[in-house]
């Protein structure tokens with residue numbers, strides 16, 4: 520079988536581990552041995568575009584501190600899989616439990632953060648749930664952040680292939696999306712877009728947000744990090760949550776033993792104890 524060193528763009532072990540180290544230092548994403556094929560596949564497009572001969576040249580380019588290529592590299596190593604109303608039970612919990620908490624609290628405003636929002640399906644699903652089920656939707660604002668500039672651009676544009684929303688209830692489609700039959704796409708209507716601020720943010724870096732959040736969605740992001748990064752990040756989420764705020768994570772993630780300031784309140788849903 521052809522080795523990585525014999526492929527169109529030779530990739531030596533040391534090149535792969537240099538890329539893995541750079542990704543880890545800047546994004547927290549762990550690229551282990553089993554990701555070699557994926558890294559090769561995704562980055563060979565960059566090498567072709569840049570007319571480079573091998574991965575050693577690509578590593579040298581990144582290490583020379585080329586900011587544009589650095590962003591391209593980051594965009595390439597992230598995995599952005601998402602969908603509207605993914606893990607729907609979280610949206611049910613928002614509707615049933617969290618919204619009734621908020622109504623009882625009598626507070627005037629609420630903030631939700633979608634951390635690692637990818638192409639925007641998650642924050643738009645939150646915005647739809649707020650609009651359709653919270654009695655005072657105007658009181659809720661959503662911050663949506665991601666490190667990958669490409670997915671963030673897509674999220675801001677709010678244009679999706681029709682097939683991405685086809686499975687949603689018909690009433691949701693007409694209320695919240697404008698269909699363009701010619702291009703077979705939909706545009707998210709402005710009442711949803713206005714609820715969301717999209718910003719680029721590396722979860723490993725500084726967080727400029729001064730306000731605390733009532734709910735943080737960080738779903739299917741922690742899974743790419745090692746235990747040390749997960750522990751640090753969850754502690755920062757706890758600090759960034761308002762009193763008795765909620766942290767919602769992805770289906771294959773488990774933070775039960777990572778932080779004692781959180782209590783488990785439902786499937787992959789945690790709440791600040793104080």
Ligand SMILES: C[S@@+](CC[C@H](N)C(=O)[O-])C[C@H]1O[C@@H](n2cnc3c(N)ncnc32)[C@H](O)[C@@H]1O
Nearest residue numbers: 546597599600601635637666667721722738739
């Ligand atoms: C699989 S997607 C999850 C999307 C959505 N939360 C969901 O569950 O459907 C993971 C996202 O995390 C983002 N991500 C990875 N590392 C990050 C980091 N260090 N800072 C911010 N976002 C990051 C990726 O760019 C990607 O869009």
